[in-house]
Amino acid sequence: KQEVTQIPAALSVPEGENLVLNCSFTDSAIYNLQWFRQDPGKGLTSLLLIQSSQREQTSGRLNASLDKSSGRSTLYIAASQPGDSATYLCAVGNFNKFYFGSGTKLNVKP
């Protein structure tokens, strides 16, 4: 069964800092990997989707990379802002099932 791990579980940084969130998975036979943002009491908002044939995706200040062979993905956030404070989740798609990590709770201090 696929296991998805996110490290660290929580992260507090000053505004303006560049940061990296990590996601690792045990089964490299994935179809895609998706990064989400979840605000307290809210649903999940999709940030980036990387198909298994891709190595990275970029959207604004966000860049996600995927290394299937090593079972790792990273989400890079450039020039962090207080509005980036949220929980970030990664999800791995194995054909018709999805497996989520427990998330990294990010706090960006003004």
Place this chain on the structure above:
Amino acid sequence: EAQVTQNPRYLITVTGKKLTVTCSQNMNHEYMSWYRQDPGLGLRQIYYSMNVEVTDKGDVPEGYKVSRKEKRNFPLILESPSPNQTSLYFCASNQAGTGGWIDEQYFGPGTRLTVT
């Protein structure tokens, strides 16, 4: 506006009283899922549906039922709720193609269920 809607958003019920949480999407997606989110356990897939009349179990299907009679709707049914089903529930949908291509998932706002 493309969206996934869930109702109700909040529900408090008693053990054994059957309930249904509705989910609807307006994006003509084939694939729909139900998840529950619990502290420390993350999101776990309960059931999913590849298309109308095609459903299958996820990782935690015990105590739940689903149906997919129409493409846009995917209700979650708890026939006899128990306190361990107290959780935050999310419905999601996405486009799925042949050969394993899967598009991004869109999530509903969540339903907070408390079973006493």
